[in-house]
Amino acid sequence: MPKIRLLDKHVAELIAAGEVVERPSSVIKELVENAIDANSTVITVEIRGGGNSFMRVTDNGVGISKEDVPTAFLRHATSKVIDENDLSAIATLGFRGEALASISAVAKVELLTKPKEQSIGVRYTVSGGEYATLEDAGCPDGTTIIIRDLFFNTPARMKFLKKDVTEGNAISGILDKIALSHPEISFRFIRDGKEQLHTPGDSKLFSAIYAVFGKEFSSHLLPVQYELQSVKVNGFISTPTTSRPNRSMQNFFINGRFIKSRTAAAALDEACKGSIMIGKFAACILNLEMSFEAVDVNVHPAKLEVRFVNERPVFDSVYHAVKSALAKDDSKKIMEFKKPLPLPDAPVEKAEQTVLHTETFSIPSAVKSDNFTTREPSFFNPSISSLHDSGNNGNFEKPPIPRSLDLLLDSSDEKKHNEVINVPQPQEEIINQNFVQENVRQFEEMRKPEVVTRYIGEVFDTYIILQYGPSSIMLIDKHAAHERILYEKLKKQSGESAEQLLLQPVTVTLDKEAYTQVLSHTDTLQQVGFGIEDFGPGLILVRSAPLFLDGTDVGSALDEIAGYLTSHKNDLTTEHLDWLYANISCRAAIKGGNKSTNEELIALVKQLEENPEIKYCPHGRPISMLIKRYDIEKQFGR
Incomplete structure (x- = not known):
């Protein structure tokens, strides 16, 4: 059997240090909490190189007397707990007496401190838990601790540290939370010579929130x-x-x-x-x-x-x-209506114009208002298969084509779409006769025997109903179908100009970890259309977004993407892209439960007919379901 031995003091300290000092941010957390317990009102943190090479924490607290300084670096030495009864009501942030001992075991530490009642301060240095020196020094009231070369004597642990920017953002995230918990203290964070955080210390929580997260979030x-x-x-x-x-x-x-x-x-x-x-x-x-x-x-x-x-x-x-x-809270969300672009007049001669009276003309509810446009991408196909079924007697008005539809219609469809109806007077509608004749011809094409589907309608504002052949009914989930079509389109156009420049850039506030992940995946996000810039600690500026995505949804979309990247910390670019395509498609797709026009639904059906391989949405849900005529007749006992 292996013989049981008592570990060497240095080895034991390295093991114990691992429980407290995992990375530079854990060092800063311990030191700042000690500064808070010392009744400081101003705390300054400065780092270089993500904290791996240099960290400094300065406070104006009570300081440490000269005779207590060496004791402070011993394990389980603390001024905050005297006996076991104190552990049942801990009122300080630190209490175990492990921080300084653990930090000094894996770094080069220099301490400068002076209590207010003493005229001269103390300088104490220790490297790797050994070679300590103690001497008098001139310094201001309070304590300053400088940490250099973290893990210099434990290279195995050093190799597990992240990039400097990641470690620096982890420190920034720790300081954000500490600043929010103590608005009465003025915190200042300097990173590579640049100030990234400065709270006023006026005891107002809102002031600390404003300093940490900015105006947009705090408003x-x-x-x-x-x-x-x-x-x-x-x-x-x-x-x-x-x-x-x-x-x-x-x-x-x-x-x-x-x-x-x-x-x-x-x-x-x-x-x-x-x-x-x-x-x-x-x-x-x-x-x-x-x-x-x-x-x-x-x-x-x-x-x-x-x-x-x-x-x-x-x-x-x-x-x-x-x-x-x-x-x-009595605030109400303000709905903004966007006025659609005016439709071009159809180039027709007066002799080819037909006047229809308004009593025989039905305007779909989706286009009744000049100041309304649906948020979801609308579909339109020039086929008028639904005209005779809907009882409009061949008279209809086509909804305006949205920008996001440009990628779904081919050039011929778009050309036909632009041959629109001119509505100059509210009492009469002038329709291009050639346009109507062309749609009638397409309707007759769909009536041919080889076409096995017939559009019936929609139920629950979610499912499209089709007669599928002579003996089946098909139900189609319109959201799932549209989502998959957009998903395939995004995958096909990956890396191409599938983005839209935003008229007004969007600022997104993130916690520091999510902020780091987004910035480390800028190339991946660019492939799907997100043009982003670093706008300061915790802030991302979005200048462009995927073409399908509504501009008002950009901020929440990037926020959700940041959460995904944070929980999936790996470099599987393909996995990231697939999730991004699915997320964007889901947000941009027409929503179940929302009203849709017959033209939109027919266009969606035709898209599915042209892509028979599409059977599931990007999340794995089925797009369509067949109900056999036999099963229906069985229920009726026929």
Whole structure:
């Protein structure tokens, strides 16, 4: 049997350090929390090279006396816990006494500190847990800790560090959350010589939110303030109209400590039911103040997870706090109507014009208003198979062609579409006789015996009904069908000019991790039509979007894509592209439950007839379903 040995002190410290120091961001978190516990009002963090080569944390706190400095770097040395009773009511962010010992074991550390009551400060250096020096030094009140060459003595751990930009953004994300949890402290973050964050420290949470997330995000927030069963909840939640596709912007704090709480998240979701769309999530910055005895923070190495003595008061307080805030919100989403481009007059002679009276003319509801255009891409095919079935006596008006339809119609279809009806007077409609005759001819073509489908109509504003041959009925899910057609079109045009420039660029606010992932996949996003730029920490500027995508949907689409990239951290470009094609197609496709004209549905059917290989949507749902005549007659006992 192998002999049991006591580990060397240096090896034991390296193992223990791994529990606390995983990457540069964990070092910054520990040092900043120590600065907060030291009653600092101003904290400055500076890094270079993602923090791997240089990190500095400066505060104006109480400082450390000269005789306590060497002790502070010993494992389990702390001023915050005296006996076991203190562990049941931890009021400080740090309490284990492991941070400085763990950091000094894997880096070169320099400390400068001076309490306010002393006239001279102290300089202490330690490298890899050894070779410590202590000397007097001139320095301001407070503490400054400089970390150089992280993991210099553990190359095996150094190789697992990410790129400098990734590690730097992880530090930025940590500081964002700490700044939100302590608005009374002014935080400053300097990255490679550039200031990326500076909070005012005026004790106003909204000021900290504005500094961290910017104007766009902070302008759509609702204040939250509530107290129930000795649990106080205060902060902000996003308005229902600005909900997000993932939980990345949900921030919960317990007594000023950032945590991940399933209880609080579930309460938030439950409170938002009926106020936001299904599949969307509210953003929030909520701080819960409760008795220190009611929560245990000593259950996770990084202190991100906590346990509650009783979870019910936590759930109820968050639920009622959010419900109350939503009830007070009287903002209404403003609907904007876009005026479609005027249709060109048909070039006809007066002798070829026919006057039809309005009592025999039916205008589809989708085009009655000059100020209305549907958001979903509309279909139109010049075939008038539905004219005689709909009872319009050959009189109809064609809906305007949207931009997103350009890629679905061939040149001949578009030419026929542009041969439109001129409607100069509200009491009469002048129709191009040649145009009508051409449509009648196409209608007769569809009546030939070799055409096995006949359009019947639509049910539930979702399913197209066709007579499929002499003995079957076919149901087609219009959203799934349109989604797959757009998906195939995007795949075919990948890398080509399938983008539309936005008249007004869209700014998207992301958490730092999602922000990093989006910037690292700019080439992939460009292939599907997203032209993006770095607009500052956590901000993405979108200048162009996929051709099919509605301009008002760009921000939420990129937000959802960022969430996907964050949860799938790999370089499988093909997988990313397929998901992006499917996501964009789903957003752009005509929606189930929305009204569609007969012309739109017939055009969709013809697209499917021309592409018989299309059987499933990009998510695997069937597009069509057959119902046999035999099964129908069996139900009627025939």
